[in-house]
Amino acid sequence: MRASRLVSILLLLQSRGRMTAAELAAELEVSVRTVYRDVDALHAAGVPLYGDAGHRGGYRLLEGYRTRLTGLSPQEAGALFLSGVPGPAAELGLGSVLAAAQLKVHAGLPPVLREQAGRIQSRFHLDAPGWYAEADPVPFLPAVADAVWNGRLLQLRYRRWREPTEVDRRLEPYGLVLKAGRWYLVAAPGPRTYRVDQIIELHALDEEFTVPEDFDLAAFWQQHQARFHAWLHTADAVVRVSPAGATRLRGAAARALQASGKVQPDGWTRAVLPIESLDHTCREFLALGPEIEVLEPAALRERMAATARAIAALNAS
Template sequence: MRASRLINILTTLQAKGLVTAEALAAENDVSVRTIYRDIDALSLSGVPVYSERGSDGGYRLLDGYRVRLNGLSSAEAEAMFLSGIPGAAADLGLGSLMAGAQKKLTAALPEDLRESARRMQSKFHLDAPTWLAEGEQPVYLQAIADAVWNSKRIRMRYRSWKAEKNRVAEPLGIVIKGGAWYLVARVDDTPRTYRISRVLDLIVTDEHFDWPKTFDLAAYWDDNTRRLERELYPNWAVVRLSGWGLKEVEHMSPPYVRTNLEFIGEPNEQGWRTVRLPVAQERMAVSEMLKLGTEVEVIDPPELRAAMHRAVKSLIARYSEASDLTR
């Protein structure tokens, strides 16, 4: 752990120049005192790191000092930038390259490999938050990744929620979300999102296309995610939540719901809070509220409260019948 931290401190100083001990401590999730000891260790090992005093002070490397990656190939440099995605490099067929990159990594990339690393970062984006789902291993993942990397058009048969469709697409990037892989591709000059596990047939053509210079994969994904969440939660409800129920809502809900949750008034003597929050269409909203059991009460709108009443009556009737069967 310490060796990894020393390398991270060294590369941070190399990349940013002057850095405070507090910033290094926050980045490495250790105390400032630990950073002081690490800086001493670097100095004793011959690294020319020195301190600058004053309100704008910190640590920096001696001008001109650089640490280089010896023997790192272009392919390994590209694979290295997937190291933060568990299993992603292996799924994309880059597992052995990843192992080689990690062994050779000591500090920073040399100039001639920076462009390769930048391209990898621009075309593969990690969406960190996880959902409760098993990881996928789509049949055509590696072929699509190759098409993304080499800017080749693809022809695919795709199964959407409604029907099967044939598409000619220009693959722009790949996103992994909670173990599921998504292709972002341009169709009819418009970026669209496809779940790779729903690709039924695929042909990677020899036709090259120009990757749009203004396209930002991470920005597109963030915008698309927010739009989808707004579509999934178009309505509003006022509910009362127990302390446990509120924690569950904050834990289970997507960012859009958590961000737009509004408290109304103060908690009562039992710790219950009244909140206003986005909800899905009625059937899905009832399903989500039932997950909270007796820790929630729907106040408004009346239609959702009535739907909850019907659902609870149905459950009571069903479990009453079950208890009769055990007598």
């Protein structure tokens, strides 16, 4: 455990530069006293590590010093190669860069770890997009990624779902998110999210901007998803679902069934499920056929019955 922590201190200082004992302790989830002891151990081992006193002080490595990757565990080495998804990297224009980086890391690993990394890479393949969905063309993705990386403003024409359907926007691109095979741009003002495949025209401007220091892309995206799901949940439906139907529910409906469902004497489960709209929910429930019965609201029950009658009439012999 301590050896792993010593390597972590070296890698943190190598990647971030100067760090205080308190910052190292918070990152490693240990006490400041433990950090002091670890730093003494690194000194004794000959690592060129020194500290600066004062309010802006901290520990840092001698300029030019680099540690080797021999501190990686077999699991960490494998995960490193598993994390490089070639498809998204290629879409960002970084396919060759990723391949070159992996080659360098692979060459620097000890033989045992090299074998472990190669075995994991050959036996696990990550394919982010879902089934039954064509990949959206994203011709402007490399330009957007370049603007994100270099902090350049974007002037673009964007297609949205409500009127007016085409709008012009001047944006500060904060970051990119890949969700279920689809790229989203997070940009100010707002910040708000934009589907990259819905950009019609794009011009990268010479003007620069700075992302606020307190902006956290991962935290923003998590909050955005929570708001999106809350917006989708417009009402509730009281239903009865057969055992076979229960196994076919997915997502929020499946979670709601598990949370609120009560099994009845006939084996069916009565539950309250979240719904978006009558049209969307009617289509979703009809896919279950006779394995679901809508009790409330009456409007949804009537829509289900009317649609079923229309289907029966259309397909009657």
